[in-house]
Amino acid sequence: MLVVDDEPQMTIIIEYALQTQGFTVLTASDGATALNLLRTHAVDLVVLDVMMPAMDGITLCGRIRSRSDVPVMLLTALSQHDDVIVGLENGADDYVTKPFHPREVALRAQALVRRHRRGSGAVMRVGRLVIDPVTQSATLGRHRLDLPFTEFKLLTHLASRRGVPQSWRDLLREVWGAADLLGGRDVVKSTVYRLRSRLAGAPGGSAYIHTLRGVGYLMPDLPVEARGVDPADEPDGPSAG
Template sequence: MSAPLLTALVVDDEPQMLDIVTFALETQGFTTVTARDAETGWNLFREKALDLLVLDVMLPHSSGLALCRRIREVSEVPIILLTARGESSDRVSGLESGADDYVTKPFHPRELALRAEAIVRRTRPRAAEAVLHHGPLRLEADRASVHGRYLNLSSTELRLLTRLVQNTGRTVPFDELLLAGWRQTEGPGGRQMLKTAIYRLRHRLAAEGYPRSIKAVRGDGYQLIPFNE
């Protein structure tokens, strides 16, 4: 089976810039999803398995820097910031926010595409170091597959599934899963968030031939069920 396309999220409030960046990345082998504000970008980040984010610094309601910092709290996915300002202080602010690269507008689309590819190539070997297997389930640091078919998991869902696979045969407590998924052990709606994420995981695993995957242990947490049990 051929490797899946790399997926990039592009967040920019200018339609023309979205088109330019999307075209540049797609010529370099990426598939793209787009958003025009930080909150929509955040929601897509949580829903999609992403290999790269390209964020405009100046966004409505919340800045690209704020979104970058928010993502960095939970993920090491490569991030490129775009800005119309080229001062060194702005570049420093971007890198301090956790960005991997900082590109000043106007830019040559081909240069952006090559820099994007280089960043992903640089970071993916680190992700490939740790691979977990559980029956037909294969887990890498940045994606999961069943029977060779890649699952469309959010970064949170992938972290939850990884923690369950790492603890096959034991019940993983609620607070441990909350810490793995959201970097918190408790909080308003925490158990409900976890219940919803586990429901989505079960549904996606069942669709790929793993129908009985995660068992709820009443009052304690969740446990991964051995494949075909």
Template sequence: MHTILVVDDDPTVAEVVTAYLERAGFLVDRAADGPEALRLAEANEPALVVLDLMLPGMDGLDVCRRLRERGPVPVIMLTARGDEDDRILGLEIGADDYVTKPFSPRELVLRVESVLRRGHAEQTPASEPPLRVGGITLDRSARSATKNGRALSLTLREFELLAHLMRHPGVAIGREQLMHDVWGWEFGDLSTVTVHVRRLRGKIEDDPARPRLIRTVWGVGYRFDVPHEADAYRGAGVPGSRAADSTER
């Protein structure tokens, strides 16, 4: 059985979340603050961490950073409804998802199951030849990605997002479709996709402020361009290929 680490200083929330997770068949460790969470994570590596953003002393963002330094453990953050900037920052430092308070414990369990199910599928990919587009080589079987021979340090979600875009070069894909295909979610905040695209651009683009590989197509979503094809798009005046592609959204 998977062990879930629940980190929340509110004992009522922690008890309710623990009860629902145990009812769904998970083992649960509980921590009331950041240092205790890090100790438990080191002693008994969890399959996933449910992490409250507002913790005494060391906040959830610091805990998430420290967890990410140790390895790619999935993290679902619990946040207050009005803390949009903090939610975005949480995604930028590596959280896989977030749930806003007050929340449905059943919804949280569904999110946990979705993240774990997707993570398992990503760790055991079907055999397929490496993808090679725009100087990037991505090998799902070996879980490796390089650009011009240089290794790229990608999270699991960034890796799968890049793989999906590279499989469909030149095709504009909506954020809703990316959320379904890459995250396996039928619902959720689309800023999750936006933030991951921004992080991915920072790792694969020569100039992330002027992306040439992952283009924004206004009103649609994103398109992965092969460099020489991108020049052809611009010359033809295709919508979303010049000024529209220069700004992230």
């Protein structure tokens, strides 16, 4: 695990709490050092303070997420709810507010690592949608979906619960790992909107996420379509020659 915090005393507390749970811990006091460690070491989780000089935790979280799906836990003050929302939208998986009990951080860390390892499973198919959790890739017909990490997690969760409505609280808990969050409903709504827009860019993509008024969101359990050339994937107009 990697702990990133510019306060040495806080780093020592978190490091000890994680070590008591059997984790090997690396530490960094700034974003540049953290990125270098991530290039040279395989880690199961990054515990990241939001308020840091030079490169703040939100920026670092985005940098990490652009190159890795390693789980990220944010450490924030109670007054930093807006930062938490931005962090979750940029791919953070969980957050803990200060002051906190060190054992809470360790237990949340264990849960995140377990969930991340469990998420590396079999390929899922819904209609013409194919999701591969191992390679973190998704295609709709012959169209590859270029999804940020959180949108991919959202798509994967909806596909794994296809046919079952998911409330925004369900999604906040399962996708973002947050039981409660100020503004959480808006976080979920905006992420669903972005994901739906990306799906709609491919033929037939608008059929994959439904909004159920007063209930939540649903991916219908569409029958898997046979592979092959789909007319919707063919370019418009007569063929050349």
